Amino acid sequence: YWLACNEERAAQARFGAVMCCCGPCAMYRRSALLLLLDQYETQFFRGKPSDFGEDRHLTILMLKAGFQTEYVPDAVAATVVPDRLGLYLRQQLRWARSTFRDTFLALRLLPELDRYLTLDVVGQNLGPLLLALSSIAALAQLALTATVPWWTGLIIASMTVVRCSVAAFRARELRFLGFSLHTLINIFLLLPVKAYALCTLSNS
Numbered sequence: 767y768w769l770a771c772n773e774e775r776a777a778q779a780r781f782g783a784v785m786c787c788c789g790p791c792a793m794y795r796r797s798a799l800l801l802l803l804d805q806y807e808t809q810f811f812r813g814k815p816s817d818f819g820e821d822r823h824l825t826i827l828m829l830k831a832g833f834q835t836e837y838v839p840d841a842v843a844a845t846v847v848p849d850r851l852g853l854y855l856r857q858q859l860r861w862a863r864s865t866f867r868d869t870f871l872a873l874r875l876l877p878e879l880d881r882y883l884t885l886d887v888v889g890q891n892l893g894p895l896l897l898a899l900s901s902i903a904a905l906a907q908l909a910l911t912a913t914v915p916w917w918t919g920l921i922i923a924s925m926t927v928v929r930c931s932v933a934a935f936r937a938r939e940l941r942f943l944g945f946s947l948h949t950l951i952n953i954f955l956l957l958p959v960k961a962y963a964l965c966t967l968s969n970s
Contacts, residue, residue: 767847769933769945772839774886779837781880785887788830790845794828802827810823811867812968819864830875855930858956862963866891868869897922898957922949941952 771788778784787794799806806824809816815821825835848854869891876884900922904915926949934942 767845768882768937768942769929771837772820772932772936773933775837776839778883779835779850782830782834782883783828783883784835784837785883786797786822786868787825788843788845791841791843792821792825795833796822798833802831804877814844814968814970816867818860819867822864822868822910823960826871826875829872834874834927834945839970855955855959858959862945862960863969894957894960902956908924919950 771791775784775788776785802824805827806820809820809823815833848857869887876887876947885913900918904918904939907913907918926946927943930943930945933945934940
């Protein structure tokens with residue numbers, strides 16, 4: 767949550783368009799919300815009603831209507847988070863589906879915003895794919911040649927350590943270095959979930 771808000775959304779806000787205002791942390795001008803209420807309440811995907819990812823969907827509707835979305839670093843908000851693995855994976859499945867769905871909605875919008883935002887959104891969607899391909903190639907090398915794909919592992923580990931070190935420095939908390947372990951969770955749990963989400967986008 768800290769990384770998503772204080773890095774990703776903070777960076778997007780520099781360009782006047784946070785791409786997803788998180789549900790429990792978002793506030794909207796009433797007049798703006800009333801203009802989009804009908805579209806918001808009748809969210810469909812491929813002709814079927816959609817009942818999740820409403821925060822990302824509303825954000826995209828706001829941006830398409832010409833409003834700006836901002837990030838407020840000193841805002842305080844609370845939310846309920848999963849405390850068991852099964853619940854966590856279900857949350858990540860919902861998030862992955864809504865990210866993929868609303869990326870399709872945002873594609874025509876991106877050129878009107880900023881080149882950085884286009885790069886950011888494309889990167890968010892291609893990043894997991896590239897990580898998956900790297901992981902599969904590394905496992906194939908290990909299985910076929912019995913050689914350790916140390917170069918792939920080194921690059922992934924280096925990128926992880928750099929990101930977590932920046933977060934630890936900015937948050938002034940050394941425990942953020944422990945987030946490096948999330949890379950293993952990402953590769954072995956979340957990448958399969960994202961692949962499944964991409965294949966089941968019509969499910970609600």
